[in-house]
Amino acid sequence: xxxxxxxxxxxxxxxxxxxxxxxxxxxxxxxxxxxxxxxxxxxxxxxxxxxxxxxxxxxxxxxxxxxxxxxxxxxxxxxxxxxxxxxxxxxxxxxxxxxxxxxxxxxxxxxxxxxxxxxxxxxxxxxxxxxxxxxxxxxxxxxxxxxxxxxxxxxxxxxxxxxxxxxxxxxxxxxxxxxxxxxxxxxxxxxxxxxxxxxxxxxxxxxxxxxxxxxxxxxxxxxxxxxxxxxxxxxxxxxxxxxxxxxxxxxxxxxxxxxxxxxxxxxxxxxxxxxxxxxxxxxxxxxxxxxxxxxxxxxxxxxxxxxxxxxxxxxxxxxxxxxxxxxxxxxxxxxxxxxxxxxxx
Amino acid sequence: xxxxxxxxxxxxxxxxxxxxxxxxxxxxxxxxxxxxxxxxxxxxxxxxxxxxxxxxxxxxxxxxxxxxxxxxxxxxxxxxxxxxxxxxxxxxxxxxxxxxxxxxxxxxxxxxxxxxxxxxxxxxxxxxxxxxxxxxxxxxxxxxxxxxxxxxxxxxxxxxxxxxxxxxxxxxxxxxxxxxxxxxxxxxxxxxxxxxxxxxxxxxxxxxxxxxxxxxxxxxxxxxxxxxxxxxxxxxxxxxxxxxxxxxxxxxxxxxxxxxxxxxxxxx
Amino acid sequence: xxxxxxxxxxxxxxxxxxxxxxxxxxxxxxxxxxxxxxxxxxxxxxxxxxxxxxxxxxxxxxxxxxxxxxxxxxxxxxxxxxxxxxxxxxxxxxxxxxxxxxxxxxxxxxxxxxxxxxxxxxxxxxxxxxxxxxxxxxxxxxxxxxxxxxxxxxxxxxxxxxxxxxxxxxxxxxxxxxxxxxxxxxxxxxxxxxxxxxxxxxxxxxxxxxxxxxxxxxxxxxxxxxxxxxxxxxxxxxxxxxxxxxxxxxxxxxxxxxxxxxxxxxxxxxxxxxxxxxxxxxxxxxxxxxxxx
Ligand SMILES: Nc1ncnc2c1ncn2[C@@H]1O[C@H](COP(=O)(O)OP(=O)(O)OP(=O)(O)O)[C@@H](O)[C@H]1O
Ligand SMILES: [Mg+2]
Numbered sequence: 053x054x055x056x057x058x059x060x061x062x063x064x065x066x067x068x069x070x071x072x073x074x075x076x077x078x079x080x081x082x083x084x085x086x087x088x089x090x091x092x093x094x095x096x097x098x099x100x101x102x103x104x105x106x107x108x109x110x111x112x113x114x115x116x117x118x119x120x121x122x123x124x125x126x127x128x129x130x131x132x133x134x135x136x137x138x139x140x141x142x143x144x145x146x147x148x149x150x151x152x153x154x155x156x157x158x159x160x161x162x163x164x165x166x167x168x169x170x171x172x173x174x175x176x177x178x179x180x181x182x183x184x185x186x187x188x189x190x191x192x193x194x195x196x197x198x199x200x201x202x203x204x205x206x207x208x209x210x211x212x213x214x215x216x217x218x219x220x221x222x223x224x225x226x227x228x229x230x231x232x233x234x235x236x237x238x239x240x241x242x243x244x245x246x247x248x249x250x251x252x253x254x255x256x257x258x259x260x261x262x263x264x265x266x267x268x269x270x271x272x273x274x275x276x277x278x279x280x281x282x283x284x285x286x287x288x289x290x291x292x293x294x295x296x297x298x299x300x301x302x303x304x305x306x307x308x309x310x311x312x313x314x315x316x317x318x319x320x321x322x323x324x325x326x327x328x329x330x331x332x333x334x335x336x337x338x339x340x341x342x343x344x345x346x347x348x349x350x351x352x353x354x355x356x357x358x359x360x361x362x363x364x365x366x367x368x369x370x371x372x373x374x375x376x377x378x379x380x381x382x383x384x385x386x387x388x389x390x391x392x393x394x395x396x397x
Numbered sequence: 398x399x400x401x402x403x404x405x406x407x408x409x410x411x412x413x414x415x416x417x418x419x420x421x422x423x424x425x426x427x428x429x430x431x432x433x434x435x436x437x438x439x440x441x442x443x444x445x446x447x448x449x450x451x452x453x454x455x456x457x458x459x460x461x462x463x464x465x466x467x468x469x470x471x472x473x474x475x476x477x478x479x480x481x482x483x484x485x486x487x488x489x490x491x492x493x494x495x496x497x498x499x500x501x502x503x504x505x506x507x508x509x510x511x512x513x514x515x516x517x518x519x520x521x522x523x524x525x526x527x528x529x530x531x532x533x534x535x536x537x538x539x540x541x542x543x544x545x546x547x548x549x550x551x552x553x554x555x556x557x558x559x560x561x562x563x564x565x566x567x568x569x570x571x572x573x574x575x576x577x578x579x580x581x582x583x584x585x586x587x588x589x590x591x592x593x594x595x596x597x598x599x600x601x602x603x604x605x606x607x608x609x610x611x612x613x614x615x616x617x618x619x620x621x622x623x624x625x626x627x628x629x630x631x632x633x634x635x636x637x638x639x640x641x642x643x644x645x646x647x648x649x650x651x652x653x654x655x656x657x658x659x660x661x662x663x664x665x
Numbered sequence: 666x667x668x669x670x671x672x673x674x675x676x677x678x679x680x681x682x683x684x685x686x687x688x689x690x691x692x693x694x695x696x697x698x699x700x701x702x703x704x705x706x707x708x709x710x711x712x713x714x715x716x717x718x719x720x721x722x723x724x725x726x727x728x729x730x731x732x733x734x735x736x737x738x739x740x741x742x743x744x745x746x747x748x749x750x751x752x753x754x755x756x757x758x759x760x761x762x763x764x765x766x767x768x769x770x771x772x773x774x775x776x777x778x779x780x781x782x783x784x785x786x787x788x789x790x791x792x793x794x795x796x797x798x799x800x801x802x803x804x805x806x807x808x809x810x811x812x813x814x815x816x817x818x819x820x821x822x823x824x825x826x827x828x829x830x831x832x833x834x835x836x837x838x839x840x841x842x843x844x845x846x847x848x849x850x851x852x853x854x855x856x857x858x859x860x861x862x863x864x865x866x867x868x869x870x871x872x873x874x875x876x877x878x879x880x881x882x883x884x885x886x887x888x889x890x891x892x893x894x895x896x897x898x899x900x901x902x903x904x905x906x907x908x909x910x911x912x913x914x915x916x917x918x919x920x921x922x923x924x925x926x927x928x929x930x931x932x933x934x935x936x937x938x939x940x941x942x943x944x945x946x947x948x949x950x951x952x953x954x955x956x957x958x
Contacts, residue, residue: 121758123702123765168939171946175700175757176899179891180939182702186888187932194928239528243536244510244517247503251511254500261455261498263486263515263579272522302884306769313762349773356766360759361751 067238074324075231078102082220096291097335099223102230103287105327108311109237109320110280115309116317117246118273119253120169124181125308127188128278130300131158132285137205137295138198147210147290155282162278166271185305192297204296207289222291229287233280234320240276241318249273303349307331310352314359316368325367329355406432407468408583408615409490414453414463415639423449424460425639431583433468436609436616438630440623440650442659446639447619448495451585455492456482470582487515489582493572493589495619501561505552505571508560509543512578539578546574549611550604565592573604577612584608586618590625598622602629627651635659671800672921676914678806678871681813683909685868686883686890687897688820689861691905694894695837696850696857697749699760703767705887707744707862709880710771711737712869716784716878726787730870734863741862745855775880786873809871816864817906824902833857885931889916892938898951908949912938 063069081098084090107129114120132154139150165184169177192199199205209217217225240246248269251259259266289295307330315326330352338344338351363370410430416423424446431437439447452458454465456477465477469488477485491512499508517535524532547553550570555563560571569589576584589605590598602625609616620626626633627647635642635650637659643650650656686708693701715733718724724732744767752763794803824830835843836853843850868890869883876882890905893912897904912934920930942948 115758119756119758121761168943171943173946175761176895178702178758178761179700179888179895180942183888183892183935183939186885187935190932236526240522240526243525243532244514244520245522245525247507247511248514250500250503250507251514254502255498257457257494258498258500258511258575260457260482261486261492261494262511262575263483264511265481265483303772306765309762309765310769346777347773350770350777351773353766353769353771353773356769357748357763360755360762360766364759 068235071231071234071238074234075227078227078230079224082223094336095223096219097332099226099291100288101327101332102226103284103291104308104311104331105324106230106233106287107281107284108308108315108327109233109323110277110284111308112312112318112323113237113241113249113280114273114277116312116319117241117249117253118270119174120270120273121174121178122165122181122277123178123302123305123309124165124185124188125277125281126300126302126304127185128158128162128281129285129288129304130192130295130297131161131188132282133207133289133295133300134192134199134205134285136286137207137289140207140210140290141205147212151286154286155279158282158285159275159278162281163271163275165278166274169270169274170267182302185302189297189301192300199295199297202297204294205289206294208293210290219291226287226291229283233283237280238320245269245272307352310356312366314355314366316366317364319366319368322366322368329367404432408433408435409454409468409617410464410466411450411454412464412466414450414460414465416449416453416458416460416462422639424453427463427636427639427641429634429641429644431615431617433582433615434609434613435631436605436618436629438626438633439617439619439636440621440626440633441636441642445637445659447636448587449639450636451492451587451617451619454585455485455490456480467583470580486579486581489580490585491576491579491581491583492585493569493576493587495587495591497565497568497572499560499568499571502559504557505547505560505563505567506540506543506556508571509546509556509574509578510539512575513539513542515579543574543578546577549577549607550574566594566597569593573608577608581612581614583615583617586616586620588619588621590620590622598625601625605629667799668921670798671802672917673914674797674800674802675806676917677810677910679917680910680913681809682868682871682886683890683893683913684813684906685816685864685871686886687893687905687909688817688902689864689868690890690894691899691902692857692861692864694899696833696854697745697760699757699764700891701861702761702764702887703744703771704861704865704890705883706768706771707737707740708865708869708887709878709883710775711740711862711866712786712873712878712883713775713779713784715866715870716786716873717779719787720784726789733866733870737862737866738859741858741860742855745858749854749858750851772880783877783879786870786878788874789870805874812867812871816867817902820902829856888935892935892942895942896938896948898948900951904948904950911949 078098081090081095085092085095107125111122111125114122135154135157136150139145139153140147143150145153165181168180172180193201209219209222211217212225215221241249248259248264251262251264252266252269256266311326311330312323313326314329315324316322334345334348338348344351359366408431412428414424414427427446427450439450441447449458453460454477460478467475467477467488467490469475475488477488477490480488500511516539520529520532520535544553544556547556550573552567552570552574555567560568563571569592573586573589586605590601593601605616605618606629608614618626618630630647632644632646633650634644635653635656642655642659643653645653686704690701690704693699693704711733714736715729718729718732719726748763748767749760752760755763788805789808790803790805792803794801795807824833832843832848832853835846835848836850840850843853868886872886873882889912890909893908894905895908896911897906897908899905915937916930916934919934920926923930923933
């Protein structure tokens, strides 16, 4: 950013332009389908993948930037999905009102978990969020009046600005929201707030000495993460139009974790790429290969371990990682390396 | 309270400070005070409690007993013990750590910018979310300030490297640069010369003197390198087992019987 | 009154299961400095192994169990050697993510190796019960309670009275110092993972007759064991055991005395525990410490 760039570089290196181009590429998909070049199912898979990207981006703010692990992402996403289905179907609220409530309720809960997190030493947080996720799962299973239990809660394509969306319309909405989320997250994290979260993760002592209120920024991180998970949940339930309790369990939360570890901690494009690896690949590629489908969990686990150990910056940085391994100059540091105090226990 | 901060020139007054861990009295009834514009040294053998004193001043530890009064940026006298850790900086006290505390994966520039965190008062989270003009101007201003601090210490050309990838000497300077960002009244340095070679130590002495002058500030430092301490400190307190041995000028400390005993074998 | 007593008595059986599960978590925690999220999966996987030996190979329970213990021991060794050892330089959160990767691998392997059907697990003692102070309890439950206590006493003895135990404790206190003293921390860690595997299997064997052997049957036990460890302060073996019995009793009381307790008992218990830990983050027995900077 400090080097002099020529005009051409200045244009293609402009992050906003890049986001827009990505958005336009995704938006082309329904047209390609109409031309018979891709299957209808593919569009749905990619729409869902974008939805998962939004939730995973939330987890990336929490884990990647702030170093706070959460195993409850799926639970919060599910809660928002059920809320939106309940408000629009059972209570017949307009989509907008329902949207606001469905974002607000899980986010408030997420902030409460953030408050709890203040008291838990970092590594116990995983356990606390695991328990929270389990509590939510239990609620989804048991509270039939709210979730319709195992028969599933149904929802419709929404009506916005007086326009009734169909499946393709909903896909466009997802693309637009994804790109807006990318831009906002990029802006939010590229400056002071991003540095404060980084400081909290990298050295809590330094953060406090530099006037950063760990309390405030943990709440912001939890709030942002649950808000994005909730947004993803609402989009999901109005795109797939049904929600079952079994979707929102620990395996999905692990998928989000795999996405950001494999795609890249603290990277927006990494999160997108990770989502494609975890969701789109297994839907579009692995299912075509005999036996492979049965091993998708194994593959995910192996990838998580390999990436954490050897490519800790994820796919987003695989090329520069490789160059670093081959090259002499050490210009990168492992993002999850232990500090002195960790090793003594 | 009555006899605390009675002189206009007093910046920090430490009175009867005590803290214990389990049975161990790490700091024991310690008192000394620092005047504005001084370079003040705190010395003592390993485990004497020097870092613990710093941690009490900056509220990383809450002392068991004692008073800590500070004349803050606004000129008011505040009791530091009533503050949460993160609010010590805004009073005008900034510190470095004995074991360098940097965010290893972030660039050196970003690390220094973290030191400016509280200076962004006027930009809100919403300014950041929508990348308003105010935010962009503020960011530009701070980057310029950070680069000035880096240039001041001669490491501006490293600014885009991750902090953790640099040698120890550079990392120490990054920490120092970070303290300069918050317009501090008192800079607390915990063993700034540890791990530096002889040439770097001489450089450091010069830099500390220049910082006092150009940033118009006061410096309190812990250091084992006696040459450095004797050369730049206006006054020195020597402690052992958490207790004060002596306070005075370099010459007075060097001549002190108790200090010599505590440093038995170490050249003082 | 006798109903109340009966609840307490039956809670001891579940307490033993939780205690074994939480001991294996602490054992790994003290030597590898991470919370092993895969522990429940290790239990599930090796219990499946035993159940498969019984059903497919027709082995008697005792033989299958002994083979299962060897299997669990080796599984623990293997996980440590292949993965955990390489992660020694990672931050605690990095290691946690690694254990989640292990969880995913084991969960994915299970149906491929042992099939997709749930299996029945016979009890150690198939039938018969006795009366104590007006309530009846099965011989099997008594055996489980006894087995739990026996394992704990053995572990206590090994940790505090033998050389191997000393090596484990020094590793837990301070790994670099332990290495300087000539302790092979690698070996200690490997055995900790192996023994943790065996304890988990035992927990799985005790728990599976209550439900069936399935990929999910250890999930609740794993979470409860984690919470028991937190309740006990997450540092001492004693704390984890005490936490386990307290939670088992509390859980049974909630299920019986709460309206719709069987449905909502579990989430309410979790909420109560999280609330308690918010008030006392170092648990019942953990010591508060000031972080050095
Ligand atoms: N958080 C803590 N918990 C327990 N003991 C502590 C803590 N912080 C410091 N101590 C103890 O207090 C004593 C003084 O430690 P301190 O770090 O202040 O010494 P120091 O003078 O800075 O030594 P050095 O020159 O080696 O840095 C030591 O015995 C140390 O072990
Ligand atoms: Mg010190």
